[in-house]
Structures are given as C-alpha cells and as structure tokens.
Amino acid sequence: MKIINHVMTAVLFLLLANSAWADEKAEQWVKDVKKNYESLKNVSADFTQTFHWKLTGEVQQVKGKIYAREGNQFKIETADQLIVTDGKTLWTLNKANNQVVIDWAENAADENPFIHKFLEKFTQNYDAQMDVNSTEGALVSLLLTSKNEEQFVPFMRLSIDPKSKFIQKIEQTDINENVTTFEMQGIDTSISLSAQDFKFSAPENADIIDMR
Known part of the structure; x- marks a missing residue:
C-alpha cells in the first residue's frame, strides 16, 4: 500500500487565477480529461514518483509501471512492490519480506490516476483554475483547490497534454508541506x-495479512 498511499498525498501552493473566465476554462479542461479517461479500455504507462519531506529535506524517488483496464482494475509494479486489483480485491506484495496484504479494492480505487473514482474527486471535491504562472511550456497547467478546508490535500496541480488530454504530471503538497510529484511517460x-492480467497468486511461503 505504500506507493498508493503516497501517490496522492501532497499539494503545491501557488498563485491562482481569479477571473471567472479562467475558472470556466479550467473546469472545461477537467471535464474533457475526465471524459477522455473514462473512454479508455486498456492503458499502461511508466511512472516516476518523487517524495520531498519538508521536515528532514529527504528526497526519495520510485520508478515503475502501471497498467489499468476498464476503469476499475489496475496493477502497479516497482522494484519493491507489486499492487494488483481485479476491481474487487486488492493485493499488495512487499517483495523484500515476501508479505502480502489483502484488502478491498474500494479502499484504494480513488488513488490511481487511471481509475474512474480518482477523476471523480477532481470534479466533486476540487475547484479548478488555470495556472497563469505555469512553467510547463506547451502543457496545460491547472490548479485545483479543495472545497473542504479539512482536506489532507487542499491543493493540486495537474499538467495536461493538450493534444492527448492525458495527465502528464501531478504535483501535490500535504498539510505538512511534504511534496509529491507523480510523472507519467510512455502512455500506451x-x-x-x-x-487474467489482474489476478494475483501469492509467492510460496508468503506471509498473508487479510484486512478485509
């Protein structure tokens, strides 16, 4: 669960555009991206996830591969972890200690950028505005502000490819000012x-922890 729990755990605080025109334009981008992702049947991508801890100044980077199908099945693999769900059950394998944690998929479905519930929280829980100070070049940059002041992630920035309408980068900073950047490359x-690609069989002699 470590990767999923951190993929969406932070926010970048920047100046926001204030005009109604900018709001409408940003909200339209969110709708277009959501519609694009909801139309996907199969998709895979390489990703790089970088964690910046405010208190210690420590930086950690994780690279891996992500696969998703039908908006509710996914598989994420890194050197240390394998996370798989068939849409109902979630399996998390810690490769180092050969431990498997089993949980319900619904407990993580909104933490994956290729899963429908993840996109739903953008439209339901955040207000979008154009980032007029973006340094992302040709990418469209949106700043999302939480409608709930108690949200652990009150702000997010999305960098979107205007042609493919895929999210290329997500930047977040949590209430403790720890920053996470999640970048995707080679989206297929x-x-x-x-x-069958989203079924899981525990390795021999694995320690099984069932949280259901």
Whole structure:
C-alpha cells in the first residue's frame, strides 16, 4: 500500500487565477480529461514518483509501471512492490519480506490516476483554475483547490497534454508541506489486457495479512 498511499498525498501552493473566465476554462479542461479517461479500455504507462519531506529535506524517488483496464482494475509494479486489483480485491506484495496484504479494492480505487473514482474527486471535491504562472511550456497547467478546508490535500496541480488530454504530471503538497510529484511517460492505449492480467497468486511461503 505504500506507493498508493503516497501517490496522492501532497499539494503545491501557488498563485491562482481569479477571473471567472479562467475558472470556466479550467473546469472545461477537467471535464474533457475526465471524459477522455473514462473512454479508455486498456492503458499502461511508466511512472516516476518523487517524495520531498519538508521536515528532514529527504528526497526519495520510485520508478515503475502501471497498467489499468476498464476503469476499475489496475496493477502497479516497482522494484519493491507489486499492487494488483481485479476491481474487487486488492493485493499488495512487499517483495523484500515476501508479505502480502489483502484488502478491498474500494479502499484504494480513488488513488490511481487511471481509475474512474480518482477523476471523480477532481470534479466533486476540487475547484479548478488555470495556472497563469505555469512553467510547463506547451502543457496545460491547472490548479485545483479543495472545497473542504479539512482536506489532507487542499491543493493540486495537474499538467495536461493538450493534444492527448492525458495527465502528464501531478504535483501535490500535504498539510505538512511534504511534496509529491507523480510523472507519467510512455502512455500506451493500444496495449491488449485481459481480466487474467489482474489476478494475483501469492509467492510460496508468503506471509498473508487479510484486512478485509
């Protein structure tokens, strides 16, 4: 669960555009991106996730591969972890200690950028504005502000490819000012995936922890 728990745990605080025009334009981008992702059947991508801890100044980077199917099945693999869900059950394998944690998929479905529930929280829980101070070049940059002041992630920045309408980067900073950047490369929507690709068998002699 470590990767999923950290993929969306932080926010970048920047100046926000204030005009109604900017709000409407940003909200339209969110709708377009959501519609684009909801139309996906199969998708895979490489990702790089970088954690910046405010208190210690420590920086940690994780690279891996992500696969998603039908908006509710996904697999995330890094050197240390394998996370798989068939849409109902979630398996998390810690490769170092050969430990498998089993949970319900609904407890993590809104933490994956290719899963429908993740996109729903943008439209339901955040107000979007154009980032007029963006340094992302040709990418469209949106700043999302939480509608709930008690949200652990009150702000987010999305960097979107204007042609493909895919999210290329997500930057977040939590209430403790720890910053996480999640970047995706090599997004492939032509990959062939089946339900069998999202089944999991525990390794021999694995320690099983069932949280359901």
